[in-house]
Amino acid sequence: MLLILAPSKTQQFNKREYSKHTIPALIDKAQYLVDRICPLSKDQLSQLMKTSEKLTAATHDKFHSFHTPFTRGNADQTLFTFQGDSYKAITAEKYSEDNLLHAQQHLRILSGLYGILRPLDLMQPYRLEMGSRFSTENFTTLYQFWGSLITDIINETLDTLTDKTLINLASAEYARVIDKKELAGRWIDITFRQKHKGQYKTIPIHSKRARGLMVDFMITNRIDRAEDLLSFALDGYIYNNDVSTAENWHFYKG
Secondary structure, X not given: OEEEEOOOOOEOOOXXXXXXXXOOOOHHHHHHHXXXXXXXXXXXXHHHHOOOHXXXXXXXXXXXXXXXXXXXXXXXXXXXXXXXXXXXXXXXXXXXXXXXXXHHHHEEEEEOOOEEEOOOEEEXXXXXXXXXXXXXXXXXXXXXXXXXXXXXXXXXXXXXXXXXXXXXXXXXXXXXXXXXXXXXXEEEEEEEEEEEOOEEEOOHHHHHHHHHHHHHHHHHOOOOOHHHHXXXXXXXXXXXXXXXXXXXXXXXXX
16 A cells, blocks of 8 residues: 655755655656756746745745755755645654654655655755646646656555555645556545535645644554555544545545
8 A cells, every 4th residue: 555645835854863765766857857947037937836036036046956966964854854734744753763664665745846755765945836837848747747757656666565555645736647547556535524614525724634644644553554544533534434435535524
């Protein structure tokens, strides 16, 4: 079983010291993108990223500071770096080494710049959403740029696992980069709904946190079978068998 998660724009470096690390599988592709983004002016970068002047300047600096090879001196492990709504629910700073190694085997984070990341992959700061309309003479979208590469890596990983199920906890923007037709295993979407004014709805900020809670649940309980996630019941969520299907599992709260 493999869980996929979207990245976070909020990033914090030097959060935890841990000696073990890996290098992103598609680091050469990331360098290719950086080499083509760096020549953009700040105005062009602002138009691409849809960012304010201050945020554009910070993004500009990040791309121009990007350099390889990655080391523990210039990069940090992915799982300790992302700090958005989903990641606040992932207690990575408290994980034992066994927890971290389990995460390394069963969690992947999708990325506009890096393509796909393992929890212990080193990364440098960046901002590049998968849905960005960045294009060159060779591609018109990042989906086209990544093509089958991310799906191929996921298939290689699933081939090493007993339960060949991909659990989708990523946003639609990121999950779209994976070719379901070419996936060498089951695909299961997870839907979280919260009770609001008497009706169950998906409230994005709460669902993002729930995704992180499920990742944390998987890691801390060393879960490696998809069906064992059905017992997830953190923060008031419970599996709703009445509305769930084989391809889409629903968890309701309230």
